[in-house]
Amino acid sequence: MNLDPNIPDGPIQDKWDLHRFQMKLVNPANKRKFRVIIVGSGLAGGSAAATLAELGYDVDCFCYQDSARRAHSIAAQGGINAAKNYQNDGDSVWRLFYDTVKGGDFRSREANVYRLSQVSANIIDQCVAQGVPFAREYGGQLANRSFGGAQVSRTFYARGQTGQQLLLGCYAALNRQIGLGKVRMHTRKEMLDVVVADGNARGIVTRDLVTGKIESHAAHAVVLATGGYANVFFLSTNAMGCNVTATWRAHKRGAGFANPCYTQIHPTCIPVHGDFQSKLTLMSESLRNDGRVWVPSKPGETRGPAEIPDAERDYYLERKYPSFGNLAPRDIASRSAKEACDDGKGVGHGGRGVYLDFRDAIARVGEDAVRERYGNLFDMYERITDENPYKVPMRIYPAPHYTMGGLWVDYNLQSTVPGLHVIGEANFSDHGANRLGASALMQGLADGYFVLPYTIGHYFATQKPGDIDTDHPDFKRVEADVHARLNKLISIGGARTVDHFHRELGRLMWDKCGMARNAAGLEEALVRIPELREEFWSDVRIPGGDTEFNMELEKAGRVADFLEFGETMCRDALTRDESCGGHFREEHQTPDGEAVRDDANFAHAAVWEHNGPDAEPTRHVEPLSYENVELAIRSYK
Amino acid sequence: MKLNLRIWRQKNAEDGGRMDNYELEDISADASFLEMLDVLNESLIERSEEPVAFDHDCREGICGTCSLVINGVPHGPRRATTTCQLHMREFKDGDTITIEPFRAAAFPVLRDLCVDRGAFDRILQQGGFVSVNTGGAQDANALPIAKVEADTAFDAAACIGCGACVAACPNAAAMLFVAAKVGHLAHLPQGEPEREQRVVSMVHAMDEEGFGSCRNYYECEAACPKEISVDFIAEMNRGYRQSVSKGVSA
Numbered sequence: 004m005n006l007d008p009n010i011p012d013g014p015i016q017d018k019w020d021l022h023r024f025q026m027k028l029v030n031p032a033n034k035r036k037f038r039v040i041i042v043g044s045g046l047a048g049g050s051a052a053a054t055l056a057e058l059g060y061d062v063d064c065f066c067y068q069d070s071a072r073r074a075h076s077i078a079a080q081g082g083i084n085a086a087k088n089y090q091n092d093g094d095s096v097w098r099l100f101y102d103t104v105k106g107g108d109f110r111s112r113e114a115n116v117y118r119l120s121q122v123s124a125n126i127i128d129q130c131v132a133q134g135v136p137f138a139r140e141y142g143g144q145l146a147n148r149s150f151g152g153a154q155v156s157r158t159f160y161a162r163g164q165t166g167q168q169l170l171l172g173c174y175a176a177l178n179r180q181i182g183l184g185k186v187r188m189h190t191r192k193e194m195l196d197v198v199v200a201d202g203n204a205r206g207i208v209t210r211d212l213v214t215g216k217i218e219s220h221a222a223h224a225v226v227l228a229t230g231g232y233a234n235v236f237f238l239s240t241n242a243m244g245c246n247v248t249a250t251w252r253a254h255k256r257g258a259g260f261a262n263p264c265y266t267q268i269h270p271t272c273i274p275v276h277g278d279f280q281s282k283l284t285l286m287s288e289s290l291r292n293d294g295r296v297w298v299p300s301k302p303g304e305t306r307g308p309a310e311i312p313d314a315e316r317d318y319y320l321e322r323k324y325p326s327f328g329n330l331a332p333r334d335i336a337s338r339s340a341k342e343a344c345d346d347g348k349g350v351g352h353g354g355r356g357v358y359l360d361f362r363d364a365i366a367r368v369g370e371d372a373v374r375e376r377y378g379n380l381f382d383m384y385e386r387i388t389d390e391n392p393y394k395v396p397m398r399i400y401p402a403p404h405y406t407m408g409g410l411w412v413d414y415n416l417q418s419t420v421p422g423l424h425v426i427g428e429a430n431f432s433d434h435g436a437n438r439l440g441a442s443a444l445m446q447g448l449a450d451g452y453f454v455l456p457y458t459i460g461h462y463f464a465t466q467k468p469g470d471i472d473t474d475h476p477d478f479k480r481v482e483a484d485v486h487a488r489l490n491k492l493i494s495i496g497g498a499r500t501v502d503h504f505h506r507e508l509g510r511l512m513w514d515k516c517g518m519a520r521n522a523a524g525l526e527e528a529l530v531r532i533p534e535l536r537e538e539f540w541s542d543v544r545i546p547g548g549d550t551e552f553n554m555e556l557e558k559a560g561r562v563a564d565f566l567e568f569g570e571t572m573c574r575d576a577l578t579r580d581e582s583c584g585g586h587f588r589e590e591h592q593t594p595d596g597e598a599v600r601d602d603a604n605f606a607h608a609a610v611w612e613h614n615g616p617d618a619e620p621t622r623h624v625e626p627l628s629y630e631n632v633e634l635a636i637r638s639y640k
Numbered sequence: 641m642k643l644n645l646r647i648w649r650q651k652n653a654e655d656g657g658r659m660d661n662y663e664l665e666d667i668s669a670d671a672s673f674l675e676m677l678d679v680l681n682e683s684l685i686e687r688s689e690e691p692v693a694f695d696h697d698c699r700e701g702i703c704g705t706c707s708l709v710i711n712g713v714p715h716g717p718r719r720a721t722t723t724c725q726l727h728m729r730e731f732k733d734g735d736t737i738t739i740e741p742f743r744a745a746a747f748p749v750l751r752d753l754c755v756d757r758g759a760f761d762r763i764l765q766q767g768g769f770v771s772v773n774t775g776g777a778q779d780a781n782a783l784p785i786a787k788v789e790a791d792t793a794f795d796a797a798a799c800i801g802c803g804a805c806v807a808a809c810p811n812a813a814a815m816l817f818v819a820a821k822v823g824h825l826a827h828l829p830q831g832e833p834e835r836e837q838r839v840v841s842m843v844h845a846m847d848e849e850g851f852g853s854c855r856n857y858y859e860c861e862a863a864c865p866k867e868i869s870v871d872f873i874a875e876m877n878r879g880y881r882q883s884v885s886k887g888v889s890a
Contacts, residue, residue: 050774053774054773054774057773057774068697068703068705069695069705069756069757069758070704070757070758070760070761070801071761072704072761072801073697073698073703073704073705075697075698075703077698077702077703078698078700078702078703087780087781089781125775125777127780128777128778128779128780129772129774129775129777130780131777131780131783131830132770132772132776132777132778132830133769133770133772133830134770134793134824134825134828134830134831136790136791136793136794136797136824136828137780137790138790139784139785139786139787139790140787141786141787142784143784143785143786143787143790144781144784145780145781161794162794164702164798166702167702167798167800168794168797171797174764175764175768175769175770176769176772176774178761178764178765178768178769179765179769179771181761181765182765182766182767188761190758190761213750213751240700242697242698242699242703243696243697243698243699244697276670277668277670277671279668279671279675279678279679280675281672281674281675281678281699282699282700284699284700285700382720383700383701383725386718386721386725386727387672387725387727389670389727389729452774452775453774453775456774498686500682500685500686502678502682503682544685544686544688546684546685546688546689546690546691547690551651551652551751552652552693552750552751552754554691554693555685555691
């Protein structure tokens with residue numbers, strides 16, 4: 004497996020400029036002769052589709068939702084980082100770069116992160132030009148706030164709906180290109196496989212979710228912008244439809260999968276409250292700017308929060324991390340909540356919750372000011388829990404939220420399969436082992452607006468423009484595989500529902516490969532997952548047929564892939580015998596519970612190669628070298 | 641709690657459809673409305689019946705995928721709340737709940753409770769944007785915008801494109817949806833250069849899609865989960881008439 008990251012030469016500040024100059028260009032008259040398929044219409048896919056069409060390429064964009072506007076980027080709440088330094092508080096491209104590399108616990112690729120920081124400012128300019136209604140000050144200037152893991156105010160936001168407004172901006176740009184006939188948009192079409200012909204990605208096979216029709220689509224390049232895999236845990240903050248299918252099927256066709264064990268567990272989610280629960284709801288971590296996190300000092304406390312005096316409360320983040328306090332990065336805040344609950348101090352249903360208290364903020368700035376900042380989040384909390392957070396503290400607990408692992412890509416965002424590019428959450432490169440708040444929107448839009456549109460041209464320049472079709476025998480072969488798999492699912496006729504299996508897999512992954520992992524637990528999971536997969540393929544029941552609108556069949560295909568992917572995720576967590584970022588191996592911690600990295604042996608990305616259904620995958624590594632940031636113990640004390 | 645459900649079942653666009661009855665027991669008041677339907681579907685699958693198809697995705701009230709007319713009201717009884725954020729505590733033990741799809745000629749039913757809202761996308765493709773290519777933007781703070789205008793633009797931009805306004809309107813008009821996008825961009829200087837053409841093109845596209853006419857019933861505003869104001873409809877009408885009187889045509 005070729006894992007040359009293709010990092011350009013030169014000092015880190017100049018790499019992207021030099022690379023843009025050195026990359027080959029496509030003759031403007033030839034651009035319309037290059038066809039590109041983009042799978043996914045979120046911030047990464049939508050912005051890439053719009054920008055590539057503006058440049059003149061012939062674009063097809065696919066999404067499983069009924070409209071491009073519904074991609075899960077829409078649910079991001081808090082904000083988007085950019086090194087604008089509008090607040091004059093000492094921010095810079097270099098500081099954003101440093102914070103991101105450190106926040107990722109020194110497991111990301113320096114050159115990619117630096118480029119991300121460089122283009123971050125362009126993203127804000129672009130979005131404002133599109134009419135994204137960011138929060139503003141009375142003087143008309145853009146407002147900023149600080150966010151977890153940073154000590155400067157570099158986060159731009161649009162109330163608690165930043166993801167929605169950014170996505171509607173890029174959806175508008177996409178709509179403009181669709182209206183102009185430059186993008187063909189395919190909604191309710193799910194990609195079920197990638198076609199690799201003569202060594203290059205040449206297209207995809209999709210299923211029309213309304214009619215069930217299987218179709219092949221050919222192109223000169225394929226871009227996956229299909230998001231993350233947090234739904235492997237069944238309960239997560241992801242939308243119900245989020246899945247690993249596109250990236251996993253690409254992996255099975257030859258794309259290396261990097262660091263699947265890196266998952267982010269977000270600290271501020273509404274706790275689980277019943278067995279019927281279908282998903283978890285996140286509340287923006289911007290709440291931690293004013294809310295104070297605490298648990299009762301005494302295990303087994305039975306008094307309500309109002310009756311517990313301050314002296315008997317443990318504001319554990321402020322106590323353990325005095326310089327960052329309640330703004331400690333996500334992995335650290337989540338793990339601390341788990342520790343508190345493991346010690347019997349948790350509150351609410353099953354003792355799995357901690358308080359997020361606005362009492363002091365309301366006393367300091369008044370209820371109206373708190374409502375102005377977080378009103379929609381408070382309303383959402385009240386709707387779900389039937390409790391008024393202006394009067395009683397919120398209860399929160401960590402939940403799977405984002406996945407830093409993904410398909411391996413080089414500096415050009417190309418996977419190990421030539422022509423197959425991967426952008427946004429679906430790739431692995433920028434966040435290392437932990438993502439900082441307000442960085443996912445930044446990365447999705449950076450990839451789609453400002454990186455891929457340049458680097459994909461470099462790939463096209465090596466290809467012949469012009470005719471391309473689905474007659475190649477590899478298309479027929481892949482189509483036949485897709486049909487066979489769907490027929491197999493339909494024909495099982497077992498006794499248990501798809502959700503039954505998904506729930507069981509999710510529980511297993513959460514217990515053994517969740518916020519804390521150990522070798523014994525992971526080994527158990529590696530035994531249990533293949534058994535569960537076996538049970539699924541012999542006992543799942545999917546009503547209806549494959550040539551109709553069949554939502555159970557859609558889910559079944561996705562869960563079948565999670566049942567394969569989960570095994571590789573656990574294998575990756577087992578072989579990464581260190582703690583780093585969101586990957587916390589209980590064997591590797593300091594006496595006070597902080598993660599201990601092993602840079603001598605694990606300062607690399609682990610990249611898995613698929614070896615067929617019955618063989619173990621091969622683990623390859625891309626060494627990560629740090630020339631501009633000194634490897635250090637990540638401290639937020 | 642125990643519930644009697646009356647649910648619209650329709651195999652596909654060609655099928656005539658009918659209401660079917662289902663009984664459900666042991667539903668927690670803390671479950672969301674869609675989780676209640678999940679429980680129904682699991683029990684249907686276990687009985688070898690076909691589950692009820694309904695659209696949903698984020699389940700946190702922002703993607704706009706979920707729909708449903710619940711007891712005659714789009715998104716159900718709780719104001720400013722999408723179906724996915726509606727909880728069973730809004731209902732009583734023993735209630736009969738009627739569940740239908742969003743109904744409008746421009747939203748054909750695909751199956752059971754799922755409808756095709758592609759008409760909304762097609763309207764936005766005719767002008768719901770600022771024509772700016774990637775890369776050509778000036779510094780974001782070079783264009784100060786008064787907070788009150790930015791906030792008004794945001795109020796309109798909060799639309800999630802769910803279609804409840806259409807389902808609530810006796811005429812199945814899409815005025816609130818279109819006015820929200822027109823209003824969002826009309827309140828920002830970025831939208832100014834194309835303002836006149838935008839409103840005319842989008843209203844024309846709306847009519848072409850077969851949506852009905854606005855008669856100021858204001859049912860749309862009452863049903864809107866994001867509480868978008870009908871004031872934006874008045875603004876759009878004024879903008880439309882001004883533009884047409886200047887000779888702007890679609």
